Amino acid sequence: MLMKIDEITRVLNAKVICGEEYLSREISHVFASDLMSDVLTIDSRNLLLLTGLTNVQTIRTSEMADIQNIVIVRNKKVTTEMFEIAMENKMVILECEYSMFRACGILYAAGLQPVY
Amino acid sequence: MQFEYFISGGDFSKAGQASSQFKKALQQLNVAPQVIKRIVVALYEAEVNIVAHAYKGKISIELQPDLVTMTLTDEGPGIPDIEKAMEIGYSTASSKVREMGFGAGMGLSNIKNNADLLEITSKVGIGTTVKISVNLAKQE
Numbered sequence: 001m002l003m004k005i006d007e008i009t010r011v012l013n014a015k016v017i018c019g020e021e022y023l024s025r026e027i028s029h030v031f032a033s034d035l036m037s038d039v040l041t042i043d044s045r046n047l048l049l050l051t052g053l054t055n056v057q058t059i060r061t062s063e064m065a066d067i068q069n070i071v072i073v074r075n076k077k078v079t080t081e082m083f084e085i086a087m088e089n090k091m092v093i094l095e096c097e098y099s100m101f102r103a104c105g106i107l108y109a110a111g112l113q114p115v116y
Numbered sequence: 117m118q119f120e121y122f123i124s125g126g127d128f129s130k131a132g133q134a135s136s137q138f139k140k141a142l143q144q145l146n147v148a149p150q151v152i153k154r155i156v157v158a159l160y161e162a163e164v165n166i167v168a169h170a171y172k173g174k175i176s177i178e179l180q181p182d183l184v185t186m187t188l189t190d191e192g193p194g195i196p197d198i199e200k201a202m203e204i205g206y207s208t209a210s211s212k213v214r215e216m217g218f219g220a221g222m223g224l225s226n227i228k229n230n231a232d233l234l235e236i237t238s239k240v241g242i243g244t245t246v247k248i249s250v251n252l253a254k255q256e
Contacts, residue, residue: 036217040157040226057164057216060132064139064160066153081129085136 001111002026005069005092008048011106012096014071017078019092025069031115032104036061042115050103052076059085068092073100119177123166125192128216131167134175135160145179147252155250158230159186161223162246166190168213170243186248194240201236202228 006023009016016023031042032050036057039049044066051058054076062070068091072078075097078086086093096103108114119141121134139156147155159175166173170192178185195201202224209219228234233249 034217035220037161037220037222037226039217040161041222041229044153053217055216056129057131057218060136060160061217064132064135064153064156066149 001113002028002046003107003110003112005048005094008071008107009094011110012071012094012098012103014094014096017072017093017095018083018086019069019090022068022090022092025092027069028113029115030104030107030112032100039067040065047115048107048112050100050107052100054078054082056081056085058082059089059091062086062091063089070094071096071103073098073103117179119175119179121175121177123163123170123173123175123188123190125167125169125171125173125190128167128212131164131216132160135163138177141179151250151252154230155184155186158227158248158250161227162186162188162248164218165223165246166192168209168218169193173243182251182253184250184252186250188246188248189243190245191243194242195236195238195244196240198236198238 005025027048028046030048033039034051034053039061048069049067050071052074059082071094073096135156142152170190173190176187204225205221207219207221213219231248232251235247238244
């Protein structure tokens, strides 16, 4: 099961903050965490990260872990610094008003897979 | 090739800049992406440790055709019990560090999982040296 990011944007009722040109990327797996130490241990192929942590380390961690697709949940806002590093690394960032649980539920029901 | 970066303790806005710069250098040198990931995840964890725990530190990297050796030396409180610090879940991180998404006691074991060699030496009240080597030819 693969899902394009523009479809994910639609089902999560999310807003594209950066990476408009990469919305055709296909996602197979989702990982949801506010703990960056956990994010640094996972396989990142075709991965979407869901997090409510909005600071520059969210983006730095994603950069190091080769994660290019991020959804910020709980109506948190991306900072200018996060935006700049994300742009530099060709990342897609979506902002979503839903809670982590709700966003996970929607994507799981849509057929996306857990990392483990 | 040699690389050197200086790290300020406590400055989370800059944490990861050295790892980011070194990652770009490895990409330019066409190192395999899966090897780059192991190197930079280990380096980033160790860089964050300096920011989280030390006053200041230095990263010296020696890149050879088949091996990268990264030595991170800090001036800081040191680690009284290295074996304990290696245990998953053991952490002395502040609440500020935890707010940044770290401090869960996973860093050193994650470095170990990504490295081919990890050596830690520390003197309480003086500082810590972490030496991480990754074999560039080894594929996961």
